[in-house]
Amino acid sequence: MNKQHSAGMxxxxxxxxxxxxxxxxxxxxxxxGVIHPAASAVMESAGSSALFSIWVILKDVEQQVCFSLMFFCLFLIGYKVRHLWFKELALSDMDFLQKLDKSAPLDIDNALSIFEESKHKENPVLKTWVNCLRRFKNTGNIQHAADVIESSVESLAAQLENGNTMIRYIIWAIPSIGFVGTVRGIGQALAQADQALAGDIAGMTSSLGVAFNSTLVALFISLLLMLFMHMLNNLQDTMVLNTQQSCEKHLLSHLHN
Incomplete structure:
Protein backbone atom coordinates (compact mmCIF):
# COMPACT_ATOMS: atom_id res chain seq x y z
CA MET A 1 0.00 0.00 0.00
CA ASN A 2 1.60 3.29 -1.04
CA LYS A 3 1.60 6.44 1.03
CA GLN A 4 -1.15 8.22 -0.83
CA HIS A 5 -3.39 5.17 -0.81
CA SER A 6 -2.89 4.64 2.92
CA ALA A 7 -3.32 8.26 4.01
CA GLY A 8 -6.07 9.20 1.62
CA MET A 9 -7.76 5.78 1.84
CA GLY A 33 -36.35 -1.26 -18.02
CA VAL A 34 -38.37 0.43 -15.28
CA ILE A 35 -38.50 4.22 -15.17
CA HIS A 36 -38.94 5.06 -18.84
CA PRO A 37 -41.76 2.52 -19.45
CA ALA A 38 -43.47 3.54 -16.19
CA ALA A 39 -43.20 7.25 -17.06
CA SER A 40 -44.59 6.66 -20.56
CA ALA A 41 -47.52 4.69 -19.18
CA VAL A 42 -48.33 7.36 -16.60
CA MET A 43 -48.11 10.18 -19.15
CA GLU A 44 -50.46 8.37 -21.53
CA SER A 45 -53.06 7.57 -18.89
CA ALA A 46 -52.95 10.41 -16.37
CA GLY A 47 -52.70 13.47 -18.59
CA SER A 48 -51.63 16.68 -16.86
CA SER A 49 -51.61 15.05 -13.42
CA ALA A 50 -48.74 12.84 -14.64
CA LEU A 51 -46.38 15.72 -13.96
CA PHE A 52 -46.60 14.89 -10.25
CA SER A 53 -45.73 11.22 -10.73
CA ILE A 54 -42.38 10.12 -9.32
CA TRP A 55 -41.67 8.26 -12.58
CA VAL A 56 -42.13 11.43 -14.63
CA ILE A 57 -40.03 13.46 -12.20
CA LEU A 58 -37.12 10.99 -12.55
CA LYS A 59 -37.39 10.17 -16.27
CA ASP A 60 -34.96 12.64 -17.87
CA VAL A 61 -31.30 12.10 -18.72
CA GLU A 62 -30.03 14.68 -16.22
CA GLN A 63 -31.64 12.78 -13.35
CA GLN A 64 -30.16 9.56 -14.68
CA VAL A 65 -26.66 11.05 -14.68
CA CYS A 66 -27.18 12.49 -11.20
CA PHE A 67 -28.18 9.10 -9.78
CA SER A 68 -25.21 7.42 -11.46
CA LEU A 69 -22.82 9.93 -9.90
CA MET A 70 -24.61 9.63 -6.56
CA PHE A 71 -23.97 5.88 -6.38
CA PHE A 72 -20.34 6.36 -7.39
CA CYS A 73 -19.92 9.04 -4.74
CA LEU A 74 -21.51 6.77 -2.13
CA PHE A 75 -19.00 4.08 -3.09
CA LEU A 76 -16.08 6.48 -2.52
CA ILE A 77 -17.46 7.63 0.83
CA GLY A 78 -18.27 4.07 1.91
CA TYR A 79 -14.77 2.91 0.98
CA LYS A 80 -13.21 5.61 3.15
CA VAL A 81 -15.60 5.09 6.06
CA ARG A 82 -14.90 1.35 6.03
CA HIS A 83 -11.15 1.94 6.27
CA LEU A 84 -11.56 4.55 8.97
CA TRP A 85 -14.00 2.59 11.07
CA PHE A 86 -12.38 -0.84 10.92
CA LYS A 87 -8.69 0.08 10.71
CA GLU A 88 -7.50 3.66 10.96
CA LEU A 89 -9.45 4.74 14.05
CA ALA A 90 -8.29 1.71 16.05
CA LEU A 91 -4.64 2.31 15.11
CA SER A 92 -4.83 6.05 15.77
CA ASP A 93 -5.46 5.40 19.47
CA MET A 94 -2.99 2.54 19.87
CA ASP A 95 0.19 2.50 21.97
CA PHE A 96 2.67 0.79 19.65
CA LEU A 97 5.25 0.59 22.47
CA GLN A 98 2.92 -0.76 25.13
CA LYS A 99 5.06 -3.90 25.59
CA LEU A 100 8.10 -1.84 26.57
CA ASP A 101 8.83 -0.77 30.14
CA LYS A 102 7.99 2.93 30.45
CA SER A 103 10.07 3.23 33.61
CA ALA A 104 13.26 2.44 31.67
CA PRO A 105 14.92 4.72 29.08
CA LEU A 106 13.62 4.06 25.61
CA ASP A 107 15.94 2.25 23.20
CA ILE A 108 15.34 4.29 20.06
CA ASP A 109 16.94 1.80 17.67
CA ASN A 110 14.93 -1.07 19.17
CA ALA A 111 11.71 0.95 18.91
CA LEU A 112 12.41 1.85 15.28
CA SER A 113 13.09 -1.80 14.46
CA ILE A 114 9.76 -2.74 16.07
CA PHE A 115 8.02 -0.20 13.87
CA GLU A 116 9.80 -1.38 10.72
CA GLU A 117 8.75 -4.97 11.38
CA SER A 118 5.16 -4.03 12.16
CA LYS A 119 2.46 -5.05 9.69
CA HIS A 120 1.15 -1.49 10.02
CA LYS A 121 4.42 0.17 8.99
CA GLU A 122 2.81 1.86 5.96
CA ASN A 123 0.02 3.30 8.09
CA PRO A 124 0.18 7.12 8.40
CA VAL A 125 -0.35 6.89 12.18
CA LEU A 126 2.68 4.68 12.68
CA LYS A 127 4.71 6.84 10.30
CA THR A 128 4.02 9.77 12.61
CA TRP A 129 5.60 7.81 15.46
CA VAL A 130 8.59 6.91 13.26
CA ASN A 131 9.17 10.54 12.25
CA CYS A 132 9.03 11.61 15.87
CA LEU A 133 11.53 8.98 17.02
CA ARG A 134 13.93 9.75 14.18
CA ARG A 135 13.92 13.44 15.03
CA PHE A 136 14.54 12.63 18.68
CA LYS A 137 17.35 10.26 17.70
CA ASN A 138 19.00 12.96 15.60
CA THR A 139 18.56 15.88 18.01
CA GLY A 140 18.02 14.37 21.45
CA ASN A 141 15.50 17.13 22.05
CA ILE A 142 11.96 16.24 23.16
CA GLN A 143 10.57 19.59 22.00
CA HIS A 144 11.85 18.94 18.48
CA ALA A 145 10.18 15.54 18.58
CA ALA A 146 6.93 17.17 19.70
CA ASP A 147 7.19 19.65 16.82
CA VAL A 148 7.48 16.73 14.40
CA ILE A 149 4.25 15.28 15.82
CA GLU A 150 2.44 18.53 15.14
CA SER A 151 3.78 18.88 11.59
CA SER A 152 3.10 15.20 10.81
CA VAL A 153 -0.47 15.47 12.07
CA GLU A 154 -1.03 18.59 9.97
CA SER A 155 0.35 16.74 6.93
CA LEU A 156 -1.95 13.79 7.66
CA ALA A 157 -4.96 16.12 7.88
CA ALA A 158 -4.00 17.73 4.56
CA GLN A 159 -3.63 14.33 2.88
CA LEU A 160 -7.01 13.21 4.14
CA GLU A 161 -8.59 16.43 2.88
CA ASN A 162 -6.92 16.11 -0.52
CA GLY A 163 -8.22 12.56 -0.73
CA ASN A 164 -11.77 13.94 -0.68
CA THR A 165 -11.27 16.03 -3.83
CA MET A 166 -13.24 13.73 -6.12
CA ILE A 167 -16.13 13.50 -3.65
CA ARG A 168 -16.32 17.28 -3.33
CA TYR A 169 -16.23 17.65 -7.11
CA ILE A 170 -19.12 15.20 -7.60
CA ILE A 171 -21.20 16.92 -4.92
CA TRP A 172 -20.59 20.21 -6.74
CA ALA A 173 -21.20 18.71 -10.20
CA ILE A 174 -24.59 17.13 -9.44
CA PRO A 175 -26.45 20.45 -8.88
CA SER A 176 -24.69 21.83 -11.96
CA ILE A 177 -26.06 18.95 -14.03
CA GLY A 178 -29.50 19.74 -12.59
CA PHE A 179 -29.14 23.35 -13.76
CA VAL A 180 -28.17 22.09 -17.21
CA GLY A 181 -31.52 20.28 -17.28
CA THR A 182 -33.20 23.48 -16.18
CA VAL A 183 -31.66 25.45 -19.04
CA ARG A 184 -32.53 22.68 -21.50
CA GLY A 185 -36.13 22.52 -20.32
CA ILE A 186 -36.62 26.29 -20.42
CA GLY A 187 -35.11 26.40 -23.90
CA GLN A 188 -37.52 23.74 -25.10
CA ALA A 189 -40.43 25.58 -23.47
CA LEU A 190 -39.53 28.85 -25.19
CA ALA A 191 -39.28 27.02 -28.51
CA GLN A 192 -42.90 25.96 -28.05
CA ALA A 193 -44.20 29.41 -27.14
CA ASP A 194 -46.09 29.71 -30.44
CA GLN A 195 -48.00 26.51 -29.73
CA ALA A 196 -48.82 27.74 -26.24
CA LEU A 197 -50.18 31.02 -27.65
CA ALA A 198 -52.32 28.97 -30.00
CA GLY A 199 -53.83 27.20 -27.01
CA ASP A 200 -51.74 23.99 -26.89
CA ILE A 201 -49.77 24.27 -23.66
CA ALA A 202 -49.03 20.56 -23.25
CA GLY A 203 -45.57 20.79 -24.85
CA MET A 204 -44.55 23.85 -22.86
CA THR A 205 -45.80 22.28 -19.62
CA SER A 206 -43.79 19.12 -20.27
CA SER A 207 -40.64 21.12 -21.04
CA LEU A 208 -41.01 23.22 -17.89
CA GLY A 209 -41.42 19.98 -15.98
CA VAL A 210 -38.02 18.87 -17.30
CA ALA A 211 -36.55 22.19 -16.14
CA PHE A 212 -37.80 22.05 -12.58
CA ASN A 213 -37.61 18.28 -12.03
CA SER A 214 -33.92 18.06 -12.91
CA THR A 215 -33.04 20.80 -10.42
CA LEU A 216 -35.29 19.29 -7.75
CA VAL A 217 -33.71 15.84 -8.00
CA ALA A 218 -30.15 17.18 -8.25
CA LEU A 219 -30.50 19.37 -5.15
CA PHE A 220 -32.06 16.54 -3.16
CA ILE A 221 -29.19 14.20 -4.08
CA SER A 222 -26.64 16.89 -3.26
CA LEU A 223 -28.16 17.43 0.19
CA LEU A 224 -28.03 13.71 0.88
CA LEU A 225 -24.40 13.42 -0.20
CA MET A 226 -23.42 16.44 1.87
CA LEU A 227 -24.77 14.65 4.94
CA PHE A 228 -22.58 11.61 4.29
CA MET A 229 -19.63 13.87 3.48
CA HIS A 230 -20.08 15.60 6.83
CA MET A 231 -20.04 12.22 8.60
CA LEU A 232 -16.85 11.26 6.74
CA ASN A 233 -15.16 14.53 7.71
CA ASN A 234 -16.05 13.93 11.35
CA LEU A 235 -14.43 10.49 11.27
CA GLN A 236 -11.31 11.88 9.61
CA ASP A 237 -11.05 14.68 12.18
CA THR A 238 -11.39 12.10 14.95
CA MET A 239 -8.58 10.06 13.42
CA VAL A 240 -6.26 13.08 13.24
CA LEU A 241 -7.06 14.13 16.81
CA ASN A 242 -6.57 10.59 18.13
CA THR A 243 -3.22 10.34 16.36
CA GLN A 244 -1.93 13.53 17.99
CA GLN A 245 -3.22 12.58 21.42
CA SER A 246 -1.82 9.05 21.15
CA CYS A 247 1.64 10.34 20.24
CA GLU A 248 1.65 12.88 23.04
CA LYS A 249 0.26 10.48 25.62
CA HIS A 250 2.18 7.29 24.80
CA LEU A 251 5.25 8.16 22.76
CA LEU A 252 6.39 11.31 24.60
CA SER A 253 5.96 9.53 27.93
CA HIS A 254 8.64 7.07 26.81
CA LEU A 255 10.94 9.87 25.65
CA HIS A 256 10.69 11.73 28.96
CA ASN A 257 12.32 8.81 30.77
Whole structure:
Protein backbone atom coordinates (compact mmCIF):
# COMPACT_ATOMS: atom_id res chain seq x y z
CA MET A 1 0.00 0.00 0.00
CA ASN A 2 1.60 3.29 -1.04
CA LYS A 3 1.60 6.44 1.03
CA GLN A 4 -1.15 8.22 -0.83
CA HIS A 5 -3.39 5.17 -0.81
CA SER A 6 -2.89 4.64 2.92
CA ALA A 7 -3.32 8.26 4.01
CA GLY A 8 -6.07 9.20 1.62
CA MET A 9 -7.76 5.78 1.84
CA UNK A 10 -8.75 5.99 -1.80
CA UNK A 11 -9.51 2.96 -3.97
CA UNK A 12 -7.13 2.20 -6.79
CA UNK A 13 -7.84 4.21 -9.99
CA UNK A 14 -8.76 1.10 -11.98
CA UNK A 15 -11.22 0.09 -9.24
CA UNK A 16 -12.80 3.54 -9.25
CA UNK A 17 -13.11 3.49 -13.04
CA UNK A 18 -14.76 0.06 -13.04
CA UNK A 19 -17.21 1.10 -10.32
CA UNK A 20 -18.03 4.32 -12.19
CA UNK A 21 -18.78 2.36 -15.36
CA UNK A 22 -20.84 -0.14 -13.36
CA UNK A 23 -22.88 2.66 -11.75
CA UNK A 24 -23.73 4.24 -15.09
CA UNK A 25 -24.51 0.85 -16.63
CA UNK A 26 -26.78 -0.36 -13.82
CA UNK A 27 -28.65 2.93 -13.60
CA UNK A 28 -29.09 3.00 -17.38
CA UNK A 29 -30.52 -0.54 -17.35
CA UNK A 30 -32.90 0.39 -14.53
CA UNK A 31 -34.03 3.51 -16.37
CA UNK A 32 -34.53 1.64 -19.64
CA GLY A 33 -36.35 -1.26 -18.02
CA VAL A 34 -38.37 0.43 -15.28
CA ILE A 35 -38.50 4.22 -15.17
CA HIS A 36 -38.94 5.06 -18.84
CA PRO A 37 -41.76 2.52 -19.45
CA ALA A 38 -43.47 3.54 -16.19
CA ALA A 39 -43.20 7.25 -17.06
CA SER A 40 -44.59 6.66 -20.56
CA ALA A 41 -47.52 4.69 -19.18
CA VAL A 42 -48.33 7.36 -16.60
CA MET A 43 -48.11 10.18 -19.15
CA GLU A 44 -50.46 8.37 -21.53
CA SER A 45 -53.06 7.57 -18.89
CA ALA A 46 -52.95 10.41 -16.37
CA GLY A 47 -52.70 13.47 -18.59
CA SER A 48 -51.63 16.68 -16.86
CA SER A 49 -51.61 15.05 -13.42
CA ALA A 50 -48.74 12.84 -14.64
CA LEU A 51 -46.38 15.72 -13.96
CA PHE A 52 -46.60 14.89 -10.25
CA SER A 53 -45.73 11.22 -10.73
CA ILE A 54 -42.38 10.12 -9.32
CA TRP A 55 -41.67 8.26 -12.58
CA VAL A 56 -42.13 11.43 -14.63
CA ILE A 57 -40.03 13.46 -12.20
CA LEU A 58 -37.12 10.99 -12.55
CA LYS A 59 -37.39 10.17 -16.27
CA ASP A 60 -34.96 12.64 -17.87
CA VAL A 61 -31.30 12.10 -18.72
CA GLU A 62 -30.03 14.68 -16.22
CA GLN A 63 -31.64 12.78 -13.35
CA GLN A 64 -30.16 9.56 -14.68
CA VAL A 65 -26.66 11.05 -14.68
CA CYS A 66 -27.18 12.49 -11.20
CA PHE A 67 -28.18 9.10 -9.78
CA SER A 68 -25.21 7.42 -11.46
CA LEU A 69 -22.82 9.93 -9.90
CA MET A 70 -24.61 9.63 -6.56
CA PHE A 71 -23.97 5.88 -6.38
CA PHE A 72 -20.34 6.36 -7.39
CA CYS A 73 -19.92 9.04 -4.74
CA LEU A 74 -21.51 6.77 -2.13
CA PHE A 75 -19.00 4.08 -3.09
CA LEU A 76 -16.08 6.48 -2.52
CA ILE A 77 -17.46 7.63 0.83
CA GLY A 78 -18.27 4.07 1.91
CA TYR A 79 -14.77 2.91 0.98
CA LYS A 80 -13.21 5.61 3.15
CA VAL A 81 -15.60 5.09 6.06
CA ARG A 82 -14.90 1.35 6.03
CA HIS A 83 -11.15 1.94 6.27
CA LEU A 84 -11.56 4.55 8.97
CA TRP A 85 -14.00 2.59 11.07
CA PHE A 86 -12.38 -0.84 10.92
CA LYS A 87 -8.69 0.08 10.71
CA GLU A 88 -7.50 3.66 10.96
CA LEU A 89 -9.45 4.74 14.05
CA ALA A 90 -8.29 1.71 16.05
CA LEU A 91 -4.64 2.31 15.11
CA SER A 92 -4.83 6.05 15.77
CA ASP A 93 -5.46 5.40 19.47
CA MET A 94 -2.99 2.54 19.87
CA ASP A 95 0.19 2.50 21.97
CA PHE A 96 2.67 0.79 19.65
CA LEU A 97 5.25 0.59 22.47
CA GLN A 98 2.92 -0.76 25.13
CA LYS A 99 5.06 -3.90 25.59
CA LEU A 100 8.10 -1.84 26.57
CA ASP A 101 8.83 -0.77 30.14
CA LYS A 102 7.99 2.93 30.45
CA SER A 103 10.07 3.23 33.61
CA ALA A 104 13.26 2.44 31.67
CA PRO A 105 14.92 4.72 29.08
CA LEU A 106 13.62 4.06 25.61
CA ASP A 107 15.94 2.25 23.20
CA ILE A 108 15.34 4.29 20.06
CA ASP A 109 16.94 1.80 17.67
CA ASN A 110 14.93 -1.07 19.17
CA ALA A 111 11.71 0.95 18.91
CA LEU A 112 12.41 1.85 15.28
CA SER A 113 13.09 -1.80 14.46
CA ILE A 114 9.76 -2.74 16.07
CA PHE A 115 8.02 -0.20 13.87
CA GLU A 116 9.80 -1.38 10.72
CA GLU A 117 8.75 -4.97 11.38
CA SER A 118 5.16 -4.03 12.16
CA LYS A 119 2.46 -5.05 9.69
CA HIS A 120 1.15 -1.49 10.02
CA LYS A 121 4.42 0.17 8.99
CA GLU A 122 2.81 1.86 5.96
CA ASN A 123 0.02 3.30 8.09
CA PRO A 124 0.18 7.12 8.40
CA VAL A 125 -0.35 6.89 12.18
CA LEU A 126 2.68 4.68 12.68
CA LYS A 127 4.71 6.84 10.30
CA THR A 128 4.02 9.77 12.61
CA TRP A 129 5.60 7.81 15.46
CA VAL A 130 8.59 6.91 13.26
CA ASN A 131 9.17 10.54 12.25
CA CYS A 132 9.03 11.61 15.87
CA LEU A 133 11.53 8.98 17.02
CA ARG A 134 13.93 9.75 14.18
CA ARG A 135 13.92 13.44 15.03
CA PHE A 136 14.54 12.63 18.68
CA LYS A 137 17.35 10.26 17.70
CA ASN A 138 19.00 12.96 15.60
CA THR A 139 18.56 15.88 18.01
CA GLY A 140 18.02 14.37 21.45
CA ASN A 141 15.50 17.13 22.05
CA ILE A 142 11.96 16.24 23.16
CA GLN A 143 10.57 19.59 22.00
CA HIS A 144 11.85 18.94 18.48
CA ALA A 145 10.18 15.54 18.58
CA ALA A 146 6.93 17.17 19.70
CA ASP A 147 7.19 19.65 16.82
CA VAL A 148 7.48 16.73 14.40
CA ILE A 149 4.25 15.28 15.82
CA GLU A 150 2.44 18.53 15.14
CA SER A 151 3.78 18.88 11.59
CA SER A 152 3.10 15.20 10.81
CA VAL A 153 -0.47 15.47 12.07
CA GLU A 154 -1.03 18.59 9.97
CA SER A 155 0.35 16.74 6.93
CA LEU A 156 -1.95 13.79 7.66
CA ALA A 157 -4.96 16.12 7.88
CA ALA A 158 -4.00 17.73 4.56
CA GLN A 159 -3.63 14.33 2.88
CA LEU A 160 -7.01 13.21 4.14
CA GLU A 161 -8.59 16.43 2.88
CA ASN A 162 -6.92 16.11 -0.52
CA GLY A 163 -8.22 12.56 -0.73
CA ASN A 164 -11.77 13.94 -0.68
CA THR A 165 -11.27 16.03 -3.83
CA MET A 166 -13.24 13.73 -6.12
CA ILE A 167 -16.13 13.50 -3.65
CA ARG A 168 -16.32 17.28 -3.33
CA TYR A 169 -16.23 17.65 -7.11
CA ILE A 170 -19.12 15.20 -7.60
CA ILE A 171 -21.20 16.92 -4.92
CA TRP A 172 -20.59 20.21 -6.74
CA ALA A 173 -21.20 18.71 -10.20
CA ILE A 174 -24.59 17.13 -9.44
CA PRO A 175 -26.45 20.45 -8.88
CA SER A 176 -24.69 21.83 -11.96
CA ILE A 177 -26.06 18.95 -14.03
CA GLY A 178 -29.50 19.74 -12.59
CA PHE A 179 -29.14 23.35 -13.76
CA VAL A 180 -28.17 22.09 -17.21
CA GLY A 181 -31.52 20.28 -17.28
CA THR A 182 -33.20 23.48 -16.18
CA VAL A 183 -31.66 25.45 -19.04
CA ARG A 184 -32.53 22.68 -21.50
CA GLY A 185 -36.13 22.52 -20.32
CA ILE A 186 -36.62 26.29 -20.42
CA GLY A 187 -35.11 26.40 -23.90
CA GLN A 188 -37.52 23.74 -25.10
CA ALA A 189 -40.43 25.58 -23.47
CA LEU A 190 -39.53 28.85 -25.19
CA ALA A 191 -39.28 27.02 -28.51
CA GLN A 192 -42.90 25.96 -28.05
CA ALA A 193 -44.20 29.41 -27.14
CA ASP A 194 -46.09 29.71 -30.44
CA GLN A 195 -48.00 26.51 -29.73
CA ALA A 196 -48.82 27.74 -26.24
CA LEU A 197 -50.18 31.02 -27.65
CA ALA A 198 -52.32 28.97 -30.00
CA GLY A 199 -53.83 27.20 -27.01
CA ASP A 200 -51.74 23.99 -26.89
CA ILE A 201 -49.77 24.27 -23.66
CA ALA A 202 -49.03 20.56 -23.25
CA GLY A 203 -45.57 20.79 -24.85
CA MET A 204 -44.55 23.85 -22.86
CA THR A 205 -45.80 22.28 -19.62
CA SER A 206 -43.79 19.12 -20.27
CA SER A 207 -40.64 21.12 -21.04
CA LEU A 208 -41.01 23.22 -17.89
CA GLY A 209 -41.42 19.98 -15.98
CA VAL A 210 -38.02 18.87 -17.30
CA ALA A 211 -36.55 22.19 -16.14
CA PHE A 212 -37.80 22.05 -12.58
CA ASN A 213 -37.61 18.28 -12.03
CA SER A 214 -33.92 18.06 -12.91
CA THR A 215 -33.04 20.80 -10.42
CA LEU A 216 -35.29 19.29 -7.75
CA VAL A 217 -33.71 15.84 -8.00
CA ALA A 218 -30.15 17.18 -8.25
CA LEU A 219 -30.50 19.37 -5.15
CA PHE A 220 -32.06 16.54 -3.16
CA ILE A 221 -29.19 14.20 -4.08
CA SER A 222 -26.64 16.89 -3.26
CA LEU A 223 -28.16 17.43 0.19
CA LEU A 224 -28.03 13.71 0.88
CA LEU A 225 -24.40 13.42 -0.20
CA MET A 226 -23.42 16.44 1.87
CA LEU A 227 -24.77 14.65 4.94
CA PHE A 228 -22.58 11.61 4.29
CA MET A 229 -19.63 13.87 3.48
CA HIS A 230 -20.08 15.60 6.83
CA MET A 231 -20.04 12.22 8.60
CA LEU A 232 -16.85 11.26 6.74
CA ASN A 233 -15.16 14.53 7.71
CA ASN A 234 -16.05 13.93 11.35
CA LEU A 235 -14.43 10.49 11.27
CA GLN A 236 -11.31 11.88 9.61
CA ASP A 237 -11.05 14.68 12.18
CA THR A 238 -11.39 12.10 14.95
CA MET A 239 -8.58 10.06 13.42
CA VAL A 240 -6.26 13.08 13.24
CA LEU A 241 -7.06 14.13 16.81
CA ASN A 242 -6.57 10.59 18.13
CA THR A 243 -3.22 10.34 16.36
CA GLN A 244 -1.93 13.53 17.99
CA GLN A 245 -3.22 12.58 21.42
CA SER A 246 -1.82 9.05 21.15
CA CYS A 247 1.64 10.34 20.24
CA GLU A 248 1.65 12.88 23.04
CA LYS A 249 0.26 10.48 25.62
CA HIS A 250 2.18 7.29 24.80
CA LEU A 251 5.25 8.16 22.76
CA LEU A 252 6.39 11.31 24.60
CA SER A 253 5.96 9.53 27.93
CA HIS A 254 8.64 7.07 26.81
CA LEU A 255 10.94 9.87 25.65
CA HIS A 256 10.69 11.73 28.96
CA ASN A 257 12.32 8.81 30.77
Missing amino acids: NPQPITSLLVLIACFTIVHIFYA
